[in-house]
Amino acid sequence: MTQYIIKRIGWIIFNLLVLSLIAFILIKNVPGSFLELQILIGQAGTMGTGLTISEVEKVRGVETEMMKRWGEDVPLWQQYLTFIKGLVTLDMGPSFRWPTQTIEEIIANTFPVSFTIAILAVTIAIIIGIPLGVLAALKQNSWIDYLVSALVMVVSAIPNYVMAVFVIFLFSFWIPILPTYGWGQPKNYILPVLAMSFGPIGSIAGYMRTSLLDALKQDYIRTAWAKGGTERHVIFGHAMKNSLIPLVTILGPMISHLILGTVFVEGMFGVPGMGQYFSQAAGSRDYPLMMAQTVIFGLILMIMNLIVDIIYFFLDPRIRVSRR
Amino acid sequence: MDLLLSIDNLNVYFYRSEGVLKAVDGISYNLHKGEVLGIVGESGSGKSVSVLSIVRLLPANGKIVDGSISFDGKDILKLSMNELQDIRGKDIGFVFQDPMSSLNPVITVGQQVMEPLLWHNLCSREEAYKRAKNMLGMVGIPFPEERMKEYPFQFSGGMRQRVMIAIALICNPKLLIADEPTTSLDVTTQAQIIRLLKNMRSELDMSVILITHNLALTSNFCDRLIIMYASNMMETGGTKDVLNTPSHPYTRFLLDAVPDIEVEKELVPIPGTIPDLINPPEGCKFHPRCPMSMDICRTEKPPLFPVGDGHYSACWLCGRE
Amino acid sequence: MGNKKRIGRSYWSNIWEKFKRNKLAVFGLIFVCILILLGISAPWLAPYPYDEVHYEAVWTPPCREFLAGTDQLGRDIFSRLLYSLRNAIIVGLGAQSLIVVIGLTLGLIAGFYGGKTDNILMRIVDIVYSFPSYLLNIILVLVLGRGYFSIFVAIAATGWAGMARLVRGQTLSTKSRDFVEAARASGAGNNRIMFRYILPNIIGPVIYSIFSGIPGVMLVESGLSLIGLGVRPPMPSWGLMISEGTGQFLYNPYMLLAPAGMLVLTILSFNFVAFGLRDALSARE
Ligand SMILES: Nc1ncnc2c1ncn2[C@@H]1O[C@H](COP(=O)(O)OP(=O)(O)OP(=O)(O)O)[C@@H](O)[C@H]1O
Numbered sequence: 001m002t003q004y005i006i007k008r009i010g011w012i013i014f015n016l017l018v019l020s021l022i023a024f025i026l027i028k029n030v031p032g033s034f035l036e037l038q039i040l041i042g043q044a045g046t047m048g049t050g051l052t053i054s055e056v057e058k059v060r061g062v063e064t065e066m067m068k069r070w071g072e073d074v075p076l077w078q079q080y081l082t083f084i085k086g087l088v089t090l091d092m093g094p095s096f097r098w099p100t101q102t103i104e105e106i107i108a109n110t111f112p113v114s115f116t117i118a119i120l121a122v123t124i125a126i127i128i129g130i131p132l133g134v135l136a137a138l139k140q141n142s143w144i145d146y147l148v149s150a151l152v153m154v155v156s157a158i159p160n161y162v163m164a165v166f167v168i169f170l171f172s173f174w175i176p177i178l179p180t181y182g183w184g185q186p187k188n189y190i191l192p193v194l195a196m197s198f199g200p201i202g203s204i205a206g207y208m209r210t211s212l213l214d215a216l217k218q219d220y221i222r223t224a225w226a227k228g229g230t231e232r233h234v235i236f237g238h239a240m241k242n243s244l245i246p247l248v249t250i251l252g253p254m255i256s257h258l259i260l261g262t263v264f265v266e267g268m269f270g271v272p273g274m275g276q277y278f279s280q281a282a283g284s285r286d287y288p289l290m291m292a293q294t295v296i297f298g299l300i301l302m303i304m305n306l307i308v309d310i311i312y313f314f315l316d317p318r319i320r321v322s323r324r
Numbered sequence: 325m326d327l328l329l330s331i332d333n334l335n336v337y338f339y340r341s342e343g344v345l346k347a348v349d350g351i352s353y354n355l356h357k358g359e360v361l362g363i364v365g366e367s368g369s370g371k372s373v374s375v376l377s378i379v380r381l382l383p384a385n386g387k388i389v390d391g392s393i394s395f396d397g398k399d400i401l402k403l404s405m406n407e408l409q410d411i412r413g414k415d416i417g418f419v420f421q422d423p424m425s426s427l428n429p430v431i432t433v434g435q436q437v438m439e440p441l442l443w444h445n446l447c448s449r450e451e452a453y454k455r456a457k458n459m460l461g462m463v464g465i466p467f468p469e470e471r472m473k474e475y476p477f478q479f480s481g482g483m484r485q486r487v488m489i490a491i492a493l494i495c496n497p498k499l500l501i502a503d504e505p506t507t508s509l510d511v512t513t514q515a516q517i518i519r520l521l522k523n524m525r526s527e528l529d530m531s532v533i534l535i536t537h538n539l540a541l542t543s544n545f546c547d548r549l550i551i552m553y554a555s556n557m558m559e560t561g562g563t564k565d566v567l568n569t570p571s572h573p574y575t576r577f578l579l580d581a582v583p584d585i586e587v588e589k590e591l592v593p594i595p596g597t598i599p600d601l602i603n604p605p606e607g608c609k610f611h612p613r614c615p616m617s618m619d620i621c622r623t624e625k626p627p628l629f630p631v632g633d634g635h636y637s638a639c640w641l642c643g644r645e
Numbered sequence: 646m647g648n649k650k651r652i653g654r655s656y657w658s659n660i661w662e663k664f665k666r667n668k669l670a671v672f673g674l675i676f677v678c679i680l681i682l683l684g685i686s687a688p689w690l691a692p693y694p695y696d697e698v699h700y701e702a703v704w705t706p707p708c709r710e711f712l713a714g715t716d717q718l719g720r721d722i723f724s725r726l727l728y729s730l731r732n733a734i735i736v737g738l739g740a741q742s743l744i745v746v747i748g749l750t751l752g753l754i755a756g757f758y759g760g761k762t763d764n765i766l767m768r769i770v771d772i773v774y775s776f777p778s779y780l781l782n783i784i785l786v787l788v789l790g791r792g793y794f795s796i797f798v799a800i801a802a803t804g805w806a807g808m809a810r811l812v813r814g815q816t817l818s819t820k821s822r823d824f825v826e827a828a829r830a831s832g833a834g835n836n837r838i839m840f841r842y843i844l845p846n847i848i849g850p851v852i853y854s855i856f857s858g859i860p861g862v863m864l865v866e867s868g869l870s871l872i873g874l875g876v877r878p879p880m881p882s883w884g885l886m887i888s889e890g891t892g893q894f895l896y897n898p899y900m901l902l903a904p905a906g907m908l909v910l911t912i913l914s915f916n917f918v919a920f921g922l923r924d925a926l927s928a929r930e
C-alpha cells in the first residue's frame with residue numbers, strides 16, 4: 001500500500017509538472033495584458049472591474065516587479081523554472097488584480113471557504129440523496145420511484161447558477177429569514193450550500209438507486225434470502241454494503257467539481273471562494289494568479305482522486321487484501 | 325417413511341415481453357424423510373425453477389400459477405413472509421450452482437456462515453462462532469478459524485462451494501437442496517463435493533434434492549430420480565430402475581450420452597434443439613427429437629404410465645394398450 | 646453473436662425496437678429533432694434579428710408582438726432564444742464531433758496496437774483526466790479568442806480523454822473476437838481491420854457516449870458565456886441571457902425563466918435519448 005501511494009504521488013508530481021507547463025505556455029500566449037485591459041476599462045469609464053488611476057499606478061509598480069521576477073528578457077524555460085520555484089517555495093509574488101495580496105495569501109484565504117462549502121454540500125447531498133435513492137430502488141416502479149427518478153433527471157439538468165437564483169428568490173421573498181448575500185457569519189453558508197447541493201443530491205440519489213437495484217439482482221442476495229434473511233438483514237446487512245462502496249468513487253470528483261465548478265454561485269451569494277477569484281482573474285487577465293490557481297486546483301483534484309482510491313481500498317476487501 | 329415434501333401439479337410461468345414461458349408445466353412428486361432425490365435434465369428444462377419454487381425464491385417475473393407445495397405439513401404457498409423466512413435457511417438449506425457469485429464479496433466468510441444461526445435467533449454470537457468453525461471444519465476447510473476472517477475471493481471454487489454447503493447445513497436443515505453444486509468445478513473437485521454431500525447426509529440425517537446435468541453423479545448417491553425435459557417430468561423411479569431399465573426414449577438418450585456410468589462425464593448434446601418454451605410443441609414435448617415418435621405423440625400429451633414399482637414414464641410407448 | 650461478421654440491420658432494428666418501447670426516450674428523441682430543426686431554421690423563424698433593439702419597448706413582458714418579452718435593450722427574447730438554441734446546437738455538435746474524431750482515433754490505435762503505444766496513450770489520457778478541465782477551458786478560450794472554433798477546441802482539448810478510454814476498452818474486447826481473427830487471417834491490413842471490422846462493432850456505445858456528452862458540452866458553453874467567454878455578443882447564448890436575466894429576476898422573471906427553461910428542456914431531451922440508448926444497448930440478449 002505505501003508503495004502504491006508513493007507511486008501515485010510520483011505520478012501526481014509528474015502530472016502537475018505537465019499541467020503547469022501547459023498552463024504556462026498557454027498563458028504566455030494569451031493576447032492582451034492585464035495593464036492594457038485596465039487602462040482600456042479606465043478610459044471607457046466603466047465601473048466594475050476597472051481600477052482607479054491610483055490603483056493602476058500601483059499595478060504598474062507591481063507589473064514592473066513582475067517583469068523583474070518573470071524576467072521578460074530571459075528565455076522562456078527560465079521563466080518557467082522561476083514559476084515552478086515560486087510554486088514549490090510558496091513564494092509566488094503578488095497578484096495583478098489584488099496587488100496588495102500575494103497569490104499564496106489569496107489561495108490560503110479562498111480555498112478553505114470553497115472547500116468548506118463543497119464538503120457541506122456533499123454532506124447534505126449524502127444525507128438526502130442516499131435515502132431517496134434507496135427508497136426509489138426498494139419501491140421500484142411505484143410512484144415514489146417515478147417521483148425520485150423525475151427529480152433526479154430535472155435536478156441534474158438545472159445548472160446550479162439557475163438553482164441559485166431560485167434559492168435567492170425563495171429566501172428573499174417567501175421566507176426572508178436567511179441572508180442571501182454577504183459573508184462572515186456561519187449562516188451565510190446556508191444558502192450557497194443549499195443551492196450547490198441540489199445537483200449532487202440528484203446524482204447521489206440516481207447513483208444509489210441504480211447501484212442498489214443492481215446489487216439486489218446479484219446471486220449472493222438470493223443466497224441471503226435463501227438463508228432466511230428478513231428485508232432488514234438482506235437489504236441493510238448485505239445489499240447496502242455492496243452498493244455503498246462504489247458510491248465513494250463518485251464523491252471525490254464531485255467535491256473537486258464543487259470547489260471550482262461553482263464560480264457563478266459564489267459570485268451571486270458574495271462568497272469569497274476560489275471560483276470567484278478565478279473568474280475575476282480570468283476576466284481581468286491576471287495571469288500569475290490564474291496560473292497558480294490552475295496548478296493548485298489540479299493538485300486538489302489529483303489528491304481527491306488519491307484519497308478516494310485509498311478509502312476505496314479500505315472499503316473493498318477485494319482490493320485491500322490483494323494489494324497487501 | 326414419513327413424507328417430508330409433497331409437490332402436486334406445480335405450474336410456474338415467466339412473463340416475458342415475447343410471451344408467457346411455461347418453465348414448469350404440471351410437476352408432482354413426493355420426498356420422504358432421509359431420501360435423496362436426483363433431478364436430471366438438459367439446461368433450461370426447468371430444474372432450478374422447480375426447486376426455487378419450494379422456498380418461493382423465483383425471479384420477479386416468475387409466478388407459481390397453479391399447484392400446491394407442502395413441506396413438513398405446512399402449505400408453503402399459503403405461508404406469510406415471516407413464516408417462510410423462518411423455514412428458509414433453517415429447515416431448508418440451499419446450495420446454488422455458481423459458488424463464485426453466490427457469496428457476498430464484501431462480507432467475511434465467517435460472518436456469512438454464522439448468519440443463518442443469528443438471523444433465526446438460534447444461539448448467541450459466541451455459540452454461532454463456535455458452530456460455524458466446527459461446520460467449516462466438517463465440510464473440509466482447513467484452518468477454519470483463520471479462514472473465517474477471510475473474504476470469498478480468497479477461496480478457490482471448490483472451497484467456496486464447501487462454504488456454501490456449510491451455510492446450508494449450519495442450522496441442521498430437514499431438507500438440503502443442491503442445485504447443480506458441481507457444474508462449475510473441475511472433475512476431481514466434483515467427486516469430492518458429491519462425496520462430502522453423501523457424508524453430510526448420513527451424518528445429519530436429512531433429505532436431499534440434487535439437481536444435475538450429469539447422470540453419472542446420481543448413480544451412487546440418489547435413491548430416486550426425476551428426468552425432466554422441457555418443463556415436464558419424463559420419467560421417475562428408483563435410481564437403479566431408471567438407470568438399468570430406462571423406459572423413456574429421452575432417458576435412453578441421456579444414458580447413451582454417458583457411455584460408462586462410472587466415468588464422470590458431461591452430457592453429450594442430443595441431436596436437435598430444446599424446444600422454444602414460449603411456443604412449445606403440441607403433444608409430447610420430445611416428439612420433434614424422438615426417433616420413435618408416432619401420430620398420437622404430435623397431438624396428445626402422454627400422462628405418466630406406471631412401468632414398474634414406483635417407476636413411471638410419460639411416453640405413449642409405455643401405455644398404448 | 647460470437648461469429649457474426651459485421652453488425653447488420655438486425656442489430657440496429659433490435660436496438661431500435663427496444664428504444665421504441667421506452668416512451669421517455671422516444672419523447673426525448675422527438676424533442677431533440679424539433680430542437681435541432683428549430684435551431685437550424687432560426688434565421689428564418691426568428692421574428693426579429695437577434696440584435697435589433699427596440700428602445701421604445703424595453704422590458705416588455707411576453708405579449709403577441711414579443712412572444713417571450715424583450716430584454717433591457719428591447720431585443721426580442723424569443724428570437725434570441727432561437728439563436729441561442731442554434732448556438733448551443735452548433736457548439737454541442739461541433740465540440741462533440743471533435744471529441745469523437747480525436748477520441749475514436751486514439752482509442753482505436755491504443756486498443757488495437759496495445760503494448761507501448763497503448764501505455765503511452767493511456768498515460769496521456771490519465772494526465773488529461775487529472776486536469777481541472779473547466780479552468781483549462783477558460784484559459785484556452787482566452788488564448789484562442791472567442792468564437793465557435795476556439796470553443797470547440799477548448800472543450801475538446803480535455804473532453805477527448807473519456808471517449809478515448811471508452812473506445813480503447815471496447816476495441817480491446819472486440820479485437821479478440823473470431824471475425825477479427827478471420828479477417829486478419831485472410832490478409833486484411835491493420836487499417837482495414839480497425840475501421841471495417843472493429844469500428845462497426847463498437848459504434849453502439851460510442852453513439853451513447855456522444856448523446857450523453859452533448860448536454861455537458863452545452864453546459865460548459867453556457868458557463869463560459871456566463872462569465873463573458875462564450876460567443877461574442879451581440880450573438881446571444883443561454884449563459885449570457887441567464888446572466889442578464891439573473892439581475893432582473895425579481896422584476897422581469899421571464900428574462901431568466903425563458904433561457905433557463907430552454908436550457909433545461911434541451912438538456913433533458915438529450916439525457917432522455919441517452920438513457921434510452923443505454924438501456925437499449927445494455928439489454929442486448
Ligand atoms: N428470470 C427469468 N425470466 C424468464 N425466463 C426465465 C427466467 N429464469 C428462468 N427462465 C426460463 O425458465 C426455463 C427453466 O429455467 P431453469 O433455470 O429452471 O432451467 P435449468 O433446468 O435449471 O437449467 P440450467 O441447467 O441451465 O440451470 C428456461 O427456459 C429459462 O429460460
Ligand code: SF4
Pocket residue numbers: 572573574608609610611612614615616617618621626638639640641
Ligand atoms: S410419447 Fe412419442 S414422442 Fe414422446 S417420447 Fe414417447 S414415443 Fe417419443
Ligand SMILES: [Mg+2]
Pocket residue numbers: 371372373421503504
Ligand atoms: Mg439451473
